[in-house]
Amino acid sequence: MEQRGYINQNPDLDAVFAALADPTRRAILSRLAAGEAPVNEIAAPFAMTQPAVSKHLKVLERAGLVERDIDKQRRPARLKAEPLAAAVGWLEEFSRFWSSSFDELDGLLEELKTTKEKGTQDG
Template sequence: MEQIGYTPQPQNLDAVFAALADPTRRAILSRLASGQASVNELAEPFEMSQPAVSKHLKVLERAGLVERDIDRQRRPARLKAEPMAAAVRWLEEFQRFWTSSFDELDGLLEELKDAERQNQK
């Protein structure tokens, strides 16, 4: 069904936001921002098993945020930040809304201050 008046969103936007909703996955992405890492390396700071970290990596892979290579015995993961750009663009639409709302609020506060100054004279 076509939604009238709505901007079409990239297909994986829901998957990106779902992947980013979990603090462990966000921490994994932050770690991968500094370079590729194996599951063992990613599991070190967490109190969870390697299979649990692998499950998080699979969610990140499905969202297109992580890519895994085969390097002999290990499968290092690396960050793919491009899908986050779609999420940022979507959020920027709301930034324009909030900026406009804050500008209106600033104007109203200035009017109230001016009125208060007039009443004090």
């Protein structure tokens, strides 16, 4: 589906967000933040087979979030944080909107509180 007026300036970002959409892949990234690990170690806490974990690792690799080395019989996986930084940067573009929305909500809540206090004093 083509979106008119939309230019995808960072197609890699789509792959990052798609990879992050799965809770298992997010858990794998959290594990790899502690250091590199082989598939069997990554698979240990999950109720799934090593081949299933390998499929998740491949998605993370395609998104550029993980890289794997060949170390004799092992293929340890390692976190690559640069694509995550790009995702965070993209999300930060919306922080002004969020701050503004929260400021408006704070103002509304303060106004409601003042109105309620005034109604209590009058009654």
